Amino acid sequence: MKEVVADVAVLVGLVVCTLAVIGVWRFPDVYTQLHAAGKAAFLGVSMILLAAALTAGGALWPRAALIVVLLTLTSPVAAHVVGQAALRRGEDVYSGDDG
Amino acid sequence: MGSTVVVVAIVWLSVLIAAAVVRLIRARSLGSRILAVDLITLLLIAILGLIAAREGTAGYLDAALVLALLAFVATTAVARSYGGRGPFS
Numbered sequence: 214m215k216e217v218v219a220d221v222a223v224l225v226g227l228v229v230c231t232l233a234v235i236g237v238w239r240f241p242d243v244y245t246q247l248h249a250a251g252k253a254a255f256l257g258v259s260m261i262l263l264a265a266a267l268t269a270g271g272a273l274w275p276r277a278a279l280i281v282v283l284l285t286l287t288s289p290v291a292a293h294v295v296g297q298a299a300l301r302r303g304e305d306v307y308s309g310d311d312g
Numbered sequence: 313m314g315s316t317v318v319v320v321a322i323v324w325l326s327v328l329i330a331a332a333v334v335r336l337i338r339a340r341s342l343g344s345r346i347l348a349v350d351l352i353t354l355l356l357i358a359i360l361g362l363i364a365a366r367e368g369t370a371g372y373l374d375a376a377l378v379l380a381l382l383a384f385v386a387t388t389a390v391a392r393s394y395g396g397r398g399p400f401s
Contacts, residue, residue: 216314223321223362230355234328237335237351243343250347254354261321261358265365265373268318273364276373280357280380287384291350294388298395299343 219267226260229253242307243299251292255284318366322359329355346391353383 236249259281266277300306329352336348357376364372 220314220317223317226358227321227324230325230328230358233351234331234335234355237332237344237348243341243347246344246347250351250354254351258354258358258361262361262376265361268365269368269370272370273373276370276377277361280361280373280377283377283380283384284354284357287380291384291387291391294391294395295343295346295350298346298391299341301395301397302343304341304343 215267219264222260222264222267226257226264228257229260230257233257240307242305244296245307247292247296251288255288258284315366318362322362322366325355325359325362329359342394343391346387346394350383350387353379357383 230253233250233253236253237246240246240249262277262280266273332348332352332355336345336352339345339348357379360372360376360379364370364376
């Protein structure tokens, strides 16, 4: 049972990480790329760390939890700072194919 | 999770990192570059987690923790410098 849950978690994590990279590839400006990378990569990494802790157990649990908590706190801040810096530098804001 | 799953996952994450590196090189703006480096670091943390599960040792997660902390500090510092402000202003 534990194995199956870990397999599913790592699969979901890989799919979400892939979506993050695809988003960074395809989206036209920094702000939309931040939307993809800031959320998806964090969620994917959290799922993969959960799978790792489920597999090996023991001493991995507190460290994995610590990393997830840390990423929860820092990932939005980092995304905000990058977006703010890009806006202050006047980087292009994508306004659709017509605009 | 079986060892095959772990190996496949590590290989796939490596492919993702390679794609992110290409994106980093071809980025149109510095903001995109900072973002790509942040993304690469997150994927590295995932790889370290998988290696920790494979080996059954927690030491790799210590490295992942340090990497997460350093990535946040580096991203914040570079982004604030790029935005024309200092780290404390």
